[in-house]
Amino acid sequence: MAQINLLKQQDSTSNFGQFLPGLFVKVLTVAVICLFAYYGWLFLKAKKLVNNISAAEKTISDSKTQAATMPGRDELLTRQAQLKELSGLISKHTYMSQLIPALAKVTLKTAIYTSLKSAGDGNMTLSVALPDMNELDKFLQVFDRPEFSKNFNNLRIGSIHKVQSNGRLYYKFDVIMTYNTSLLNYNGSAISK
Amino acid sequence: MEFQTSKSFFKSTAPVIKKSPRTSLMEIILLVVVIVLFYWFIAKPKQAEVASLDSKYSEVKAEAESVKNQVEQLKGLVQQLKSHSKDIMLLDEALPLDGKITRLNLLMNSLAASSGVTLGDLSLSSRGDYISAGNTAIINNPFAAKRSLQKTTVNLNLFGNFSQIQGFLRKLENNGRILNLTSVEIEGSQDDKLNLRLSLETYYYE
Numbered sequence: 101m102a103q104i105n106l107l108k109q110q111d112s113t114s115n116f117g118q119f120l121p122g123l124f125v126k127v128l129t130v131a132v133i134c135l136f137a138y139y140g141w142l143f144l145k146a147k148k149l150v151n152n153i154s155a156a157e158k159t160i161s162d163s164k165t166q167a168a169t170m171p172g173r174d175e176l177l178t179r180q181a182q183l184k185e186l187s188g189l190i191s192k193h194t195y196m197s198q199l200i201p202a203l204a205k206v207t208l209k210t211a212i213y214t215s216l217k218s219a220g221d222g223n224m225t226l227s228v229a230l231p232d233m234n235e236l237d238k239f240l241q242v243f244d245r246p247e248f249s250k251n252f253n254n255l256r257i258g259s260i261h262k263v264q265s266n267g268r269l270y271y272k273f274d275v276i277m278t279y280n281t282s283l284l285n286y287n288g289s290a291i292s293k
Numbered sequence: 294m295e296f297q298t299s300k301s302f303f304k305s306t307a308p309v310i311k312k313s314p315r316t317s318l319m320e321i322i323l324l325v326v327v328i329v330l331f332y333w334f335i336a337k338p339k340q341a342e343v344a345s346l347d348s349k350y351s352e353v354k355a356e357a358e359s360v361k362n363q364v365e366q367l368k369g370l371v372q373q374l375k376s377h378s379k380d381i382m383l384l385d386e387a388l389p390l391d392g393k394i395t396r397l398n399l400l401m402n403s404l405a406a407s408s409g410v411t412l413g414d415l416s417l418s419s420r421g422d423y424i425s426a427g428n429t430a431i432i433n434n435p436f437a438a439k440r441s442l443q444k445t446t447v448n449l450n451l452f453g454n455f456s457q458i459q460g461f462l463r464k465l466e467n468n469g470r471i472l473n474l475t476s477v478e479i480e481g482s483q484d485d486k487l488n489l490r491l492s493l494e495t496y497y498y499e
Contacts (some may be wrong), residue, residue: 121317128324132426135331142339149346156353163360170364172371174436178390179374179381182498185442186388189496196474197462215480 179270194220194284202283206248210235212270222281229263229270236260236271243277307403321382323337386469390435392443392497400470401449408461410453419445431499440498447493452482458489471496 167173199218207213208230215227230236242248243255258274338440374381389396395415407414430438453461456480465472478490 119320125324127318128321128328131328132324132331135328135336139336139339142336142343146339146343146346149343149350153346153350153353156350156357157359160353160360163357163364167360167364167367170367170371172374172476173367176367176371176374176474178436178440178498179384181440182384182390184470185456185496185498186384189388189473193466193471193473195465195466196477197459199477200459200462213479214479217478219476220474222497223397 139188169243193286194281195286196284197285198283199224199279202251202279206242206252208235208239208242209241214272218279220281220284222278223275224279226275226277227272229265229272229273231268231270233271251280251283252277333366383469387471389470389497390440391431391499392445394419394445397445397447397495400468401447404461404464404468405451408453409457409463410451410461413450413452415449416448417445417447419443443497443499445495445497446475447491447494447495449491451489451491452486453489455487458487461489465491465493 196218200216203216203226210231212229213226214229216224217226218224228239230239240255240257243252254277256276258276260271260273263270263272352439397417398415401415451458451461462474462477465474473494474491475494476490476492480488480490482488
């Protein structure tokens with residue numbers, strides 16, 4: 101009678117089924133070992149980093165102490181601040197002497213200035229003497245010309261007085277005017293002689 | 294008669310431990326649990342800690358390098374300062390480190406004399422609490438004291454002809470010391486002379 105071996109067919113699958121959990125266990129065991137090793141590596145790395153940070157912080161602290169106690173440092177800082185203040189002052193420095201030649205350019209030859217007051221704020225008061233009314237008119241007309249009014253403008257005249265000086269009659273008056281403050285900026289001509 | 298060899302004896306008598314599928318499954322589950330818990334509660338926080346420390350170290354290292362460079366730069370600047378004594382003199386002339394009014398008085402007299410003008414009144418006013426001499430803070434350590442920009446106001450009255458007055462004004466404006474004219478008044482006077490009244494500000498860093 102023919103016998104059918106049914107067990108043999110089941111053998112390979114049951115072997116594989118028995119083998120697979122063991123393989124999993126081995127793989128997972130290796131994974132656990134690797135994980136422990138990884139943790140160990142992290143632990144050592146963290147320790148090393150902490151040491152490195154401490155060393156770097158010490159370097160910073162030492163460098164700061166060295167900088168703070170360096171001879172000449174205080175003088176250097178003072179000089180830097182002094183220079184900074186000076187730069188600010190130089191940029192605001194004005195040359196009021198440049199106002200006089202600029203004013204001379206717009207003044208008639210017959211006009212006599214008896215006083216000049218300026219506070220550097222763009223306003224100026226002049227006391228002017230002129231021989232007659234025609235000259236006074238010409239004096240004022242000059243400031244209506246654009247090339248001159250750009251520097252001196254908004255002239256306001258007070259009362260006009262007739263005065264005698266050195267045997268001659270003059271019309272004397274005060275003029276308040278506005279001048280262009282850029283005239284006070286350095287233009288290279290105000291060099292000490 | 295046949296005797297069993299030790300090898301065959303053990304082979305035949307050693308108990309064969311067969312793992313049941315349930316035991317293997319338990320092991321797998323246990324290992325997976327160990328892996329997950331270890332990773333989640335121990336390795337992962339450590340990983341984060343290391344990442345944070347690494348980032349901090351990079352920052353601290355960069356700062357240490359920067360501070361070190363700054364110290365080197367400072368050393369260089371101190372050396373440069375020592376080798377520029379002439380420039381320091383000019384700087385001290387332009388903006389002195391003290392507000393001694395005697396020096397300013399001498400300067401005004403010298404400028405007036407060199408321009409040919411006659412100096413009349415001269416008044417100098419500085420801040421009220423200014424210590425003219427014996428400032429212990431500055432004597433003990435001249436550069437450690439806290440300083441700020443201070444102002445001295447000068448009012449002066451002088452006489453001269455037009456060119457002398459103009460020369461004086463130019464010398465004032467171009468002087469090595471910063472002298473800022475704040476007000477100018479020119480008036481005719483006797484003998485063809487002009488009277489110049491000036492207000493000016495000068496500064497010191499103390």
